[in-house]
Amino acid sequence: MVAAPVVNITVNGKAISARPGQTVLQAAADAGIEIPALCNHPHLRPEGSCRVCLVEIEKQRTLQPACTFPVADGMVVQTESAKAVESRKMVLQMIFSERSHYCMYCQMSGTAQSTDCELQKLGYRYGLNHWSYGPNYAKNWPIDATRTHFVMDHARCILCRRCVRACQQIAANHTLGVQQRGFKTMICADDNVQFGESSCVSCGTCLQVCPTGALADRRSAYRGHESEVTRTKAVCLGCSVGCGIEAITRDNQLLRVEGDWKAGNEGMLCSVGRFDVVEPKPVRIMWPMVRTDGRLVETSWDKALTFAAGKFRQAHRVAGLASPRLPNEALAAFACFFHEVLMSNEVGLLYGEDPPLELGQPAVLHDVAASDCIVIIAGNPMKQQKVVGHLIKRAYDNDARIIVVNDRPTELDSYAHLRLQLQDVSYHGESPFEQLKNTYHLRGTGVSQLKAAVEAAQRPVVLYGGGLTTTVYAALRALPAKVHFLPLINGTNAAGAARLGLRPRPVHGEALYVMVGDDLPDGMVLPHRQFTLVQSAYRSAWTESADVVLPAMIWAEMKGHMINIEGRSLPVAPLLVAPKSVHACWETLLQLSMRIGYSLSFDEISDISKAVV
Amino acid sequence: MTAPPKANGNGNGGEPLDLSQLDPILDEFKGHKDAVIPILQRTQDTLGYLPREALKYISVKARIPLNQLYGVATFYTQFHLKRRGRHLVRICDGTACHVRGAPKNIDAMEKGLGLAAGATTPDYRLTFEIVYCLGSCGLAPVALVDEKVYGQLAPQVLVERLKALP
Numbered sequence: 001m002v003a004a005p006v007v008n009i010t011v012n013g014k015a016i017s018a019r020p021g022q023t024v025l026q027a028a029a030d031a032g033i034e035i036p037a038l039c040n041h042p043h044l045r046p047e048g049s050c051r052v053c054l055v056e057i058e059k060q061r062t063l064q065p066a067c068t069f070p071v072a073d074g075m076v077v078q079t080e081s082a083k084a085v086e087s088r089k090m091v092l093q094m095i096f097s098e099r100s101h102y103c104m105y106c107q108m109s110g111t112a113q114s115t116d117c118e119l120q121k122l123g124y125r126y127g128l129n130h131w132s133y134g135p136n137y138a139k140n141w142p143i144d145a146t147r148t149h150f151v152m153d154h155a156r157c158i159l160c161r162r163c164v165r166a167c168q169q170i171a172a173n174h175t176l177g178v179q180q181r182g183f184k185t186m187i188c189a190d191d192n193v194q195f196g197e198s199s200c201v202s203c204g205t206c207l208q209v210c211p212t213g214a215l216a217d218r219r220s221a222y223r224g225h226e227s228e229v230t231r232t233k234a235v236c237l238g239c240s241v242g243c244g245i246e247a248i249t250r251d252n253q254l255l256r257v258e259g260d261w262k263a264g265n266e267g268m269l270c271s272v273g274r275f276d277v278v279e280p281k282p283v284r285i286m287w288p289m290v291r292t293d294g295r296l297v298e299t300s301w302d303k304a305l306t307f308a309a310g311k312f313r314q315a316h317r318v319a320g321l322a323s324p325r326l327p328n329e330a331l332a333a334f335a336c337f338f339h340e341v342l343m344s345n346e347v348g349l350l351y352g353e354d355p356p357l358e359l360g361q362p363a364v365l366h367d368v369a370a371s372d373c374i375v376i377i378a379g380n381p382m383k384q385q386k387v388v389g390h391l392i393k394r395a396y397d398n399d400a401r402i403i404v405v406n407d408r409p410t411e412l413d414s415y416a417h418l419r420l421q422l423q424d425v426s427y428h429g430e431s432p433f434e435q436l437k438n439t440y441h442l443r444g445t446g447v448s449q450l451k452a453a454v455e456a457a458q459r460p461v462v463l464y465g466g467g468l469t470t471t472v473y474a475a476l477r478a479l480p481a482k483v484h485f486l487p488l489i490n491g492t493n494a495a496g497a498a499r500l501g502l503r504p505r506p507v508h509g510e511a512l513y514v515m516v517g518d519d520l521p522d523g524m525v526l527p528h529r530q531f532t533l534v535q536s537a538y539r540s541a542w543t544e545s546a547d548v549v550l551p552a553m554i555w556a557e558m559k560g561h562m563i564n565i566e567g568r569s570l571p572v573a574p575l576l577v578a579p580k581s582v583h584a585c586w587e588t589l590l591q592l593s594m595r596i597g598y599s600l601s602f603d604e605i606s607d608i609s610k611a612v613v
Numbered sequence: 614m615t616a617p618p619k620a621n622g623n624g625n626g627g628e629p630l631d632l633s634q635l636d637p638i639l640d641e642f643k644g645h646k647d648a649v650i651p652i653l654q655r656t657q658d659t660l661g662y663l664p665r666e667a668l669k670y671i672s673v674k675a676r677i678p679l680n681q682l683y684g685v686a687t688f689y690t691q692f693h694l695k696r697r698g699r700h701l702v703r704i705c706d707g708t709a710c711h712v713r714g715a716p717k718n719i720d721a722m723e724k725g726l727g728l729a730a731g732a733t734t735p736d737y738r739l740t741f742e743i744v745y746c747l748g749s750c751g752l753a754p755v756a757l758v759d760e761k762v763y764g765q766l767a768p769q770v771l772v773e774r775l776k777a778l779p
Contacts, residue, residue, distance in 0.1 A: 168678075177680025179687045191668055191683040199679070 009075040018071040025053055025066040028079065035079050036088065036122050038095070038211050039160035040067040043267055044169055050160050051091045052122065056081045063087055089126050095119065097133035098183075099141055100155045101212075107221035108213035114225045118211035119158060146196025149218060149275040150207050152187070156214040159185055163206030163215060170268055172393035175200045202271040203390065208258050219278045220248065220256035233260055235562060235570045236273040237325050237555040240489040241365070241385045242564030243269055247556065247575040254278055254556055254576060264365035264566065270386035277555075282520065282538040287581050289549040296549060301581070301591070308548045309595035311511055311531045312342060319346035319509035319529070322502065323519045324491030326585065327560030327572045329608040331493065333586035334515055335500050336600060341593040346507040350516060351524065352491030353466045355498050359476055363461050363484035364566050369394045373401045373457030375450065377472065378422065379465020379488030382411035385565065388463065388488070401453055405446075418453065420446050426471035447475050454479050463488050489565050496563035515585055516542060518554040535588065551582040559584070559605060632670045634659050639674050646677055649685045653692055662693040698733045698740035700778050703757040704771075707746035713753040713765075719743065721768035726775060739775060 007018045011028045018027035023046060025035050039050035048068035055066045058076040063084060066077070078084060101119070103109040108117035112124035122128075141155035159178075164187065167176040175198050179188045189198035207215045229250045236243045236257070244263020248256040257274050259267040288304030289296040312318050320342075322334045338347040368374065368391040382389035389411070396402055396415050404416040405425055413419060424446025454460040462476060465488040476485075489495050497503070512529040518537040526532065526542055534546035543549045557578040561569045578584075583591075586605060593600050602608050638655040642648040652671060657663055663686050672679040686692040704722065706715045722728045728741040749755045752764025756771060763774070 174678035174680060177678070177684045179684055181688045188680065188683070190679045191665055192687075 007071045007073050007075075009071050009073070009077060011077045012079055020071070022071050023067055024055065024057070024064075024069045024071055024075070024077055027071050028066065028077070033079065035066045036125070037067050038118055038122070038158060039162060041162050041165075041209050043261055044162060044165040044209065047161060047165065050095070050158065052088055052095075054084060054087050054091070055079045056084045085126065088122075089128065090132075092119075092122055092126060092128055093132040095158050096123065096128065096135070097131060098136055098159070099157060100135040100137060102135070102155070106156060106213040107216055110225050110227075114227045116226045117213055120212075144195050146194040147200065147202060148196075149202055149271070150204065151216045151218060152195060153214055153216065154186060156212045157187055158212055158214070159187065160211060161187075162209040162211060163187060166205040166209045168397075170266070170394070171201075171203045171205045171390050172397050173199065173201055173203065173390070176206060201386075202275060203268065203386070204271065204274040205259070205268055208267065217256055219275075223255050224250045229255060232573065232575050234556075234573050234575055235564075236269065236277075237492050237558075237562065237572065238270070238272040238277070239385055240492055240494060240565045241265065241387050242492075242562060242566075242568070242570045243273055243387055245269065245273060249575055252576050265387050266366070266369075268387050268390055270390075272386070281518075281554075282540060284579075285536060285539055285543065285549060285551045285582075286579055287551065289543075291547045296543070296546075301583075304548055304550060305588075305591050305595050308533050308550075309592055311533075311547075312513075312592075313596055315509065315511035315531065317346060317509035318342045318344050318511045318513060319507035320344070320513045320515070321348060321350040321507060321526075322497070322515040323517045324349045324352045324494045324497050324502075324504070325519055325555065326493060326515065326517050327558055327562050328493065328496040328500065328569075329560035329605055330515070330517070330558070330585035331497050331500050331502055332608050332611065333589045333600070333602070335502055336602070337589045337593055340600060341596055341598045344509065346509045347502065348507050349491065349494070349497055349502050349504040350514065350519070352494050352504045354503055355489040355491075355494045356464050356466045356468060356487040357473060358487070358567070359462075359464070359473070359485040360479075360481070361484045362567050363486040365391060365486075367459065367461050367484050368392060368463070368486065371395050371400050371457075371459045371461040372398075373403070373453055373460040375403045375405065375454065375460070375462045376410075376412055376488075377405040377425070377462065377464040377476070378468055379463065379490075380406075380410045380412075381463060381488055384490055385488055388486070388565075392463075401457065403450065403453055405450070418449060420449070422468075422472060425450055425475045426469055447478075450475070451479065454483055460484070461486060466490065487565055493562040495565070495567065496561070496569075499563065514542065514546075515552070517552050517558075517585070535585065537582075550588060551579075553578045553582055553584060557582070561609065630660065630664055630666055632667060635667060635670060635674075639671065642675065646675070649677060649681060650689075652677075653682065653686055657692060662696050664696070665694070696733070696737060698737050700739050700759055700775075701757075702728075702739055702741045702775060703744045703747065704741070705745065705747045705749075705753070705755045705757075706743050707750070709746075709750035710754040715754040717768050718754055718756065718766060718771050721772050725768070725772035738778065 005020050007020050009016050009018055011033050016027055016031040028035050035053050037053035039047050046067040048065040053066040054063040056078040057064050103120055115121050144152040164176045167173050175189050177188055179186055179192055189195045189200060207217055229248045232247045234245050234247050236245045243265035244260030246258045246260050247254060257277055259265055259269040261267040287298045288301055290299050290304050290307055320338050322331055335347055338344045374392055374395055401417050402415045403418040404412050405420045407422050460483045462483050463486045510529055511531040513533045516536045521541045532546045533548045534543050535550040535552045536543050537552045537554045556575040558572055559574050560572045562572055563569050590600055635656055642652050656667055668682045672682055704718050722741050730743045733740040747755050747757055754766050756763045756766050
């Protein structure tokens with residue numbers, strides 16, 4: 001093996017071994033030397049527009065932007081020389097004066113130590129204590145507050161174009177752009193429509209990369225600086241993708257969610273994972289409730305559990321439904337409770353669909369973005385697994401071939417280079433003879449088109465939804481071995497549930513135990529039974545129809561594991577502490593089984609984790 | 614700051630646009646997503662300006678993000694998002710023309726024809742622009758009406774000539 005080539009450079013007198021192709025800024029950062037920059041962002045392609053990172057490089061006539069300047073052997077760089085600092089100060093002065101930056105009104109503003117604004121931080125660092133040119137009053141800088149979740153204040157914009165690049169390069173949504181030029185330059189959406197009316201899908205990637213307060217999150221603004229909040233890495237339980245998140249919490253409240261750059265979703269989230277989770281929710285259920293004289297009345301855990309246990313003992317058969325958004329541990333305890341304590345097999349998932357069968361080599365999320373040929377069979381990732389939808393669009397931008405096989409129109413159709421029906425890629429054995437010939441002809445062309453496209457590709461990925469016929473599976477199994485497969489599972493932890501034998505299905509029994517966690521009905525009605533126990537975090541139509549209601553944890557309080565579309569077991573870590581009177585699902589089940597007169601084969605969550613993970 | 618153009622209405626005085634005229638242009642540049650400027654130039658040659666509908670049509674057909682088309686169309690002064698007049702009047706207000714009386718001509722446009730700089734008459738007959746040097750300083754003050762140069766121009770003559778245009 002040949003040693004990786006090294007480029008030797010000197011930065012501020014320190015010898016650094018850089019990799020060829022690195023920029024001066026990257027090489028310095030790897031060696032622990034921070035070169036100030038505003039338009040540069042480690043997850044976006046460098047652009048060199050802010051000029052803050054200008055450094056002195058020997059044998060270069062002028063100062064050079066470190067973020068775009070490639071390293072070369074023997075290069076000698078000074079990042080904080082008098083010349084570089086003087087220029088940086090002037091650039092900062094001009095950025096401050098280009099718009100009207102009134103720091104004291106901005107949610108990002110703070111002291112030199114506490115500020116969250118990258119511009120203000122540099123202002124402090126370089127001692128900018130007055131305006132050389134004055135703020136720009138020439139225009140009434142507009143504020144666009146037409147989006148539900150975040151606001152754009154053009155007065156605070158420094159035109160670094162991080163948001164524009166995030167929209168192009170990460171989300172591949174191409175909503176944000178730049179209009180006009182020179183002093184008239186403004187960030188705009190589509191053909192200069194208001195953000196709320198644009199093609200923006202509120203993924204919030206732009207919000208996450210904005211260096212100043214120009215893009216402001218409505219819910220978390222003014223609720224704490226970075227130095228006052230806690231960041232916890234966790235998993236989003238919004239859908240089966242299982243995106244890595246960084247939850248920003250303070251005083252046991254969830255303020256904001258950001259995408260984890262190091263997880264498979266590479267910093268991206270959808271509006272569900274980033275914004276919906278912090279939207280106001282219905283009234284939280286804090287104590288058990290038992291229906292007395294037609295009304296739900298709060299009572300103690302002991303009374304409610306004893307009452308429910310009595311009802312379950314009396315019942316001939318008890319049925320159970322659990323939310324597919326619950327972690328493995330809760331689902332395993334639920335299944336175990338039904339099988340061991342209630343001796344019932346009538347247990348299934350509250351909603352969702354069977355996860356598709358496993359096929360061939362599993363793909364990881366990055367394979368989708370890096371693929372040169374993506375086949376999407378059934379399913380609708382643009383709606384159901386939105387982050388996967390963004391990854392497909394990113395691959396499309398990199399000239400990947402997109403093949404959509406679906407009987408229904410989907411949002412991906414406009415990206416498809418080839419559009420097929422499901423019957424085009426399946427066998428048909430129908431008579432009469434003429435029709436048979438027809439379908440065989442279709443099958444022949446469809447399957448061969450699919451095969452040819454996949455064979456011609458280097459890194460083909462097949463995304464497939466549920467409900468496929470065996471004949472379609474047969475066609476997929478016949479694809480070349482280099483294909484990686486990603487199932488488009490509906491239901492956050494439907495994969496974990498399937499491994500525990502829990503599937504969405506009708507269940508029978510005169511008593512019903514529904515474990516909904518923090519799900520809300522959204523119009524869905526529970527089957528009517530003689531006795532219904534609903535364990536739910538929030539009051540809803542479900543709890544209103546129940547005979548006994550038990551409190552439940554919300555997603556951010558749960559602990560356990562989920563299995564995502566990549567088939568990986570992801571730890572679900574609690575971000576918030578549950579109210580004292582709210583217990584984990586498995587604890588409730590343990591208590592309930594004791595009152596029924598049986599003991600379960602676990603008494604700690606770690607026991608369940610060991611058994612199911 | 615100029616108010617953003619209204620989202621509805623094509624700035625075309627309500628006349629319908631025939632966007633299928635653009636299909637040959639889009640066919641010619643098919644697969645060249647980087648050919649934004651030539652596509653916009655040819656579109657403007659065909660329609661006289663770049664209506665919003667046309668940008669949207671190009672965006673969908675050629676799969677070029679709308680913000681990119683809009684960004685390029687607003688970056689270069691050669692592109693116009695509003696419908697222009699049949700005749701283009703460019704009055705030079707460069708140094709030589711300015712000292713030789715260009716402000717009087719500009720004033721005459723405003724008073725005699727009701728046309729401010731950058732404006733178009735409601736009947737789309739004239740569009741008036743101020744430019745800085747047409748390279749004919751010896752003839753100052755100069756105006757360029759379509760392709761014809763008028764030198765040593767007096768305000769009354771300018772207004773009469775423009776009124777006489779079809």
